[in-house]
Amino acid sequence: MPDILMRRGNYAWIPALPVIPGNELAGVVDAVGDGVDEVNVGERVYVNSRELPERGGGYSEAMVVPAGAVFAMPENVDATQAVALGNYQLAWLLLNYASTPRAGDRILVHAAAGGVGGALTQVAKSMGLTVFGIAGSGAKANYVTEQGADAVIDRTTEDIGTKVTELTDGEGVDFIYDSVAGPGLSNDFDMLAPMGMVVMFGYLGGDPDADLFTHMRANFGDSIAFRLFSIHVLDNKPAIRRGAMKSAMAALAAGEISPHIHATMPLDDAAEAHRLIEDGSVTGKIVLTP
Numbered sequence: 001m002p003d004i005l006m007r008r009g010n011y012a013w014i015p016a017l018p019v020i021p022g023n024e025l026a027g028v029v030d031a032v033g034d035g036v037d038e039v040n041v042g043e044r045v046y047v048n049s050r051e052l053p054e055r056g057g058g059y060s061e062a063m064v065v066p067a068g069a070v071f072a073m074p075e076n077v078d079a080t081q082a083v084a085l086g087n088y089q090l091a092w093l094l095l096n097y098a099s100t101p102r103a104g105d106r107i108l109v110h111a112a113a114g115g116v117g118g119a120l121t122q123v124a125k126s127m128g129l130t131v132f133g134i135a136g137s138g139a140k141a142n143y144v145t146e147q148g149a150d151a152v153i154d155r156t157t158e159d160i161g162t163k164v165t166e167l168t169d170g171e172g173v174d175f176i177y178d179s180v181a182g183p184g185l186s187n188d189f190d191m192l193a194p195m196g197m198v199v200m201f202g203y204l205g206g207d208p209d210a211d212l213f214t215h216m217r218a219n220f221g222d223s224i225a226f227r228l229f230s231i232h233v234l235d236n237k238p239a240i241r242r243g244a245m246k247s248a249m250a251a252l253a254a255g256e257i258s259p260h261i262h263a264t265m266p267l268d269d270a271a272e273a274h275r276l277i278e279d280g281s282v283t284g285k286i287v288l289t290p
Contacts, residue, residue, distance in 0.1 A: 015054040022058020023049040026079035045070040084259035088248035091119035098229040103128030105174040113140035180205040186215040197225040260284030
């Protein structure tokens with residue numbers, strides 16, 4: 001998502017132009033600077049631009065990064081899957097930092113067939129949560145089921161609110177994770193259980209209604225909550241940010257998570273990769289290779 005927002009020019013953290021997109025990459029260390037002893041030439045590493053002074057730079061054959069920015073990549077970790085770990089880092093933070101669901105809680109995940117949606121589903125199930133996913137087609141609904149969701153709502157054929165009511169016997173869900181937003185975000189509040197929370201962490205569907213409080217006030221008696229979350233809140237908290245990534249890397253090495261790679265494409269086809277994502281035909285991650 002940041003790559004697309006960066007290209008559109010509406011990413012708040014875009015570096016000064018000209019800019020090279022690409023916020024995750026994996027490869028082998030070609031050289032190290034003087035005095036660097038924590039990283040070795042030939043070592044397999046993963047880099048996320050969340051660790052760099054500026055976002056972007058990954059759509060290149062090589063780049064220079066601070067030694068402290070890299071993450072060691074175990075030998076049994078496939079580099080193609082490693083570049084999806086940013087989604088799992090974010091998923092871990094959404095479920096452990098932006099909100100704190102407990103085993104047995106019910107959550108609703110918008111865009112569950114996307115990269116972060118799939119990661120949220122896998123991580124949430126490992127925590128003992130009940131996961132309901134929202135998908136945009138029958139094929140995507142099947143994919144979300146394969147990721148472990150307890151139930152999937154096909155928004156093209158089913159009314160989301162009605163289906164949530166059925167799935168929860170009218171009680172609602174405890175947490176909603178919404179990366180789509182748009183005008184439909186206002187409907188999230190009607191699907192919450194008492195003390196429930198909506199966590200918005202993206203706006204691929206556009207800005208939500210400017211007057212969200214009117215919609216929240218309609219459910220005042222249920223003491224519902226809304227959180228607008230950006231991982232940038234951790235820009236100055238590297239221990240938490242890097243800890244989440246190390247947990248994701250360890251889970252991948254142990255086979256506890258399985259990032260889905262929709263396609264591997266040449267770097268020259270980056271524009272086509274963006275078109276596929278924006279068309280809504282992608283499940284999981286597209287990986288570009290030099």
